[in-house]
Amino acid sequence: MFAAALDDAAARVQARFDAVFADLPDSPIARGMRYALQGGKGLRGFLVLESARLHGLPPERADHAAAAIEALHAYSLVHDDLPCMDDDALRRGRPTVHVKWDEGSAVLVGDALQTLAFDLLARPGCAPDPAVRADLVLSLARAAGITGMVLGQAQDIAAETAATPLTLDQVIALQRNKTGALIGWSAEAGARLTGADPAPMSAYAGALGLAFQIADDILDVTGDTATAGKQLHKDAEAGKATFVGLLGLDGARARAKSLVAEAEAALAPFGPDAEQLRHAARFVISRDH
């Protein structure tokens, strides 16, 4: 049932992209953008739509924001996969953009996907109130840029050449930026779209984001490349400090489980309406891809 809700959300986001790209001139870069937007789980877009529903908004009032976060996320994956970054040939079970096209095209595809994210948030169709649109742009920029995701990526790169391995607290801080910031934005989007206080969703999103990353680290050790659709077992080989490395496999699993309980508890004020978001929290640690 949760899987169906996730699929429904992904289909709605893809329909938004269908409409967006129908208005765009065809070009290899536009085709690369579409390619990079396909095949993901769509968790971030789902969180936006579900958070909007929790705040009383129908999905058609949140699909621009859902598409925006998926475009932003897709840009980060295309650039992360580049040879000068993580050098990955496989993503979502298919060749990465620089493998299917070339590196220069992958740089441009990622660049244009980031631009598209802000484009979507600034369109009148995103929210009737321009103050809401400006707030969505500003908060996404803070989550994505040098105060958020990019800072986390920079911390990750710096850690690879650091003299001493990262401590658990440092890995947590890094991941809060690298993956937590976008997941947080997604979960808070419904509040921003309705002008409500986003803080109540922050505790949920913080625990969810960390659980998601711990699950990723566990998957990197225990997962199957074919099922995951991306190259695994890379972190240990690269000597990266991971939650599994720091806590052990059992310790990481226990931590992820307690974070999911924490995320579920944070949703208590929303009552049974938040059931899908509770499912989402359990999903992130049970997934095999």
Next chain:
Amino acid sequence: MFAAALDDAAARVQARFDAVFADLPDSPIARGMRYALQGGKGLRGFLVLESARLHGLPPERADHAAAAIEALHAYSLVHDDLPCMDDDALRRGRPTVHVKWDEGSAVLVGDALQTLAFDLLARPGCAPDPAVRADLVLSLARAAGITGMVLGQAQDIAAETAATPLTLDQVIALQRNKTGALIGWSAEAGARLTGADPAPMSAYAGALGLAFQIADDILDVTGDTATAGKQLHKDAEAGKATFVGLLGLDGARARAKSLVAEAEAALAPFGPDAEQLRHAARFVISRDH
């Protein structure tokens, strides 16, 4: 006197960046961003401030928008210079970001500079009216992304491997996207900031942008690398269709001159107030860097 006005504008934009970066955590990526923002002519930021003045706005009401377009432009240069793109080692008389740091850092520096551009436009300090901020974000996204600058870059890459060289009309169309769109946005920013119709500035900006690119092509042939601060003579070697190649050196000079006259004529409704923008038009074809 025009040179002094250009320097004043650049200093104002740098002061805005000083304030922005004082609030940011220090990191190699943040240092790379600062580095990439320094040493340019600041023409686009100048156009924003001057266009704002023409619409009755003091510079402190336009410096966020001026800094935003310089951040967006700097991102495009950092990524353009990458080995997988134009592979340039020299920019603004200094090593390019991937030479001074590394390729992965240059990707992240460019990414974060693009994010910063939208961040600046969405801040309340950019414009008190959120509808103006949302309009600035949307119009910059259209100018920068797959409908503007990135489309031009993609057309440029496609032309390199095309069976037949581009015609003059095709080169004009390409450059209107690749460099014209951001110059157009800059010149129209004052109108957008005041809620005025940006159309009257469009004719000026269109002619200016094309004159700028023709001057760039002339500089690539006749210029001195040390003065230009970047590698020259690359287009002819790469077999790219340029205005000089299509029109000859004298023909290109004549076309640039007539475009400047066109740009100046478009400013007629603004009277003597637009004198600095007329200077700017003459400057773009007389510059040696």
